[in-house]
Amino acid sequence: MKQQLSNYLNRYVSFTETEVDLFYTYLTVKTFKKKEHLLKDGQHCREKFFITEGLVRSYKIDSKGQEKIAHFGIENWWITNMESFVIDKPSLFYIQALEPTTVLAISKSKLEMAFEKIPKLERLFRIITENMFVAIERKNELYMKYSSKDRYYNLVDHIPDFAQRVPQYMIASYLDISPEYLSEIRKNK
Amino acid sequence: MKQQLSNYLNRYVSFTETEVDLFYTYLTVKTFKKKEHLLKDGQHCREKFFITEGLVRSYKIDSKGQEKIAHFGIENWWITNMESFVIDKPSLFYIQALEPTTVLAISKSKLEMAFEKIPKLERLFRIITENMFVAIERKNELYMKYSSKDRYYNLVDHIPDFAQRVPQYMIASYLDISPEYLSEIRKNK
DNA sequence: CGAAAATTTGACATGACTCAACTGGAGTGG
DNA sequence: CCACTCCAGTTGAGTCATGTCAAATTTTCG
Numbered sequence: 001m002k003q004q005l006s007n008y009l010n011r012y013v014s015f016t017e018t019e020v021d022l023f024y025t026y027l028t029v030k031t032f033k034k035k036e037h038l039l040k041d042g043q044h045c046r047e048k049f050f051i052t053e054g055l056v057r058s059y060k061i062d063s064k065g066q067e068k069i070a071h072f073g074i075e076n077w078w079i080t081n082m083e084s085f086v087i088d089k090p091s092l093f094y095i096q097a098l099e100p101t102t103v104l105a106i107s108k109s110k111l112e113m114a115f116e117k118i119p120k121l122e123r124l125f126r127i128i129t130e131n132m133f134v135a136i137e138r139k140n141e142l143y144m145k146y147s148s149k150d151r152y153y154n155l156v157d158h159i160p161d162f163a164q165r166v167p168q169y170m171i172a173s174y175l176d177i178s179p180e181y182l183s184e185i186r187k188n189k
Numbered sequence: 190m191k192q193q194l195s196n197y198l199n200r201y202v203s204f205t206e207t208e209v210d211l212f213y214t215y216l217t218v219k220t221f222k223k224k225e226h227l228l229k230d231g232q233h234c235r236e237k238f239f240i241t242e243g244l245v246r247s248y249k250i251d252s253k254g255q256e257k258i259a260h261f262g263i264e265n266w267w268i269t270n271m272e273s274f275v276i277d278k279p280s281l282f283y284i285q286a287l288e289p290t291t292v293l294a295i296s297k298s299k300l301e302m303a304f305e306k307i308p309k310l311e312r313l314f315r316i317i318t319e320n321m322f323v324a325i326e327r328k329n330e331l332y333m334k335y336s337s338k339d340r341y342y343n344l345v346d347h348i349p350d351f352a353q354r355v356p357q358y359m360i361a362s363y364l365d366i367s368p369e370y371l372s373e374i375r376k377n378k
Numbered sequence: 379c380g381a382a383a384a385t386t387t388g389a390c391a392t393g394a395c396t397c398a399a400c401t402g403g404a405g406t407g408g
Numbered sequence: 409c410c411a412c413t414c415c416a417g418t419t420g421a422g423t424c425a426t427g428t429c430a431a432a433t434t435t436t437c438g
Contacts, residue, residue, distance in 0.1 A: 126315035
């Protein structure tokens with residue numbers, strides 16, 4: 001698992017083994033069963049989670065009581081509720097494991113400490129955040145400019161894996177399509 | 190202008206006057222007339238712009254030849270095409286001044302140099318990017334869960350200023366509403 | 379003042395939603 | 409291992425929000 005983290009870190013900034021080891025001491029391994037929650041709404045999200053294995057979703061319950069999925073997270077992604085983490089306010093979102101999941105968790109305070117000890121981390125997290133920003137912006141564009149059908153097939157084409165691992169109604173929620181209409185879309189392929 | 194920058198920087202991380210002065214040497218003041226472009230599509234976006242005065246938009250032309258506005262930028266905001274800047278590929282977006290605009294521009298290479306000289310900047314830009322991430326995520330949510338009408342009044346309530354400074358059809362584009370329908374919405378207030 | 383741009387209006391079209399009912403498969407427990 | 413339940417997915421009918429197109433009107437600005 002440390003090796004996996006090391007590979008990931010070195011994709012962006014090169015770290016010595018000592019630095020990786022040190023960073024690793026700030027992290028906590030946590031495992032979650034299917035359907036278990038990493039975060040519940042109303043809680044403060046005080047950690048970032050690096051997913052080493054499994055699949056999670058972050059979602060909220062809207063005013064009509066319906067689940068709205070904002071993100072999925074898979075292996076080698078960070079997941080957190082950024083708003084709650086950054087601004088230090090209660091989360092409006094849940095984060096839940098959809099498969100048995102293992103993460104490396106780091107709290108905000110530990111992360112600050114790690115930044116002090118290993119300044120390069122500051123750079124790493126800047127870069128990661130930039131990449132996340134680009135990703136979310138692309139998603140944004142997808143929503144604003146494409147029909148339901150296009151959004152669905154865009155997803156399926158880019159991450160065919162997903163359609164296997166995630167139930168259809170969750171994909172519908174993520175893409176902001178009603179489950180019935182997604183069914184319709186698939187029929188008329 | 191240096192003072193304005195200094196105030197901005199110190200909102201997030203505290204810098205000495207010397208550090209601000211040093212950072213300032215990496216920046217270039219640029220001014221743009223109304224309708225002038227800071228960036229055109231097809232160009233590589235190699236700079237970040239800190240707006241000290243004025244108003245800009247970033248937009249693309251979609252497959253039907255229509256303008257789609259992705260962001261606005263006002264005083265004390267950074268604007269760039271993050272995707273083009275980070276991944277170093279041609280931009281799909283234009284950035285254009287909607288009012289006479291003054292920016293402090295910094296190129297990618299100069300920014301890298303500045304990071305070396307003033308490590309705290311690395312932290313600053315991480316924090317800025319996190320904040321931008323939170324902002325874009327909120328916008329995302331707005332699109333996914335609210336009607337055209339709600340999106341419009343959400344904007345008007347939050348940034349009443351905007352509705353004054355920006356023509357209505359641009360607000361429509363930004364909110365992903367047809368100009369005609371936005372007109373309809375306003376009529377039936 | 380006049381031309382060009384922005385906004386409004388109205389008629390019509392349609393993508394996508396809601397609701398309710400039905401189908402089929404996957405677990406679960408006795 | 410069968411019977412039952414429950415949940416995901418599908419279907420169909422009816423509706424609504426929002427888009428498109430074309431024309432009329434108003435505003436802006438050189």
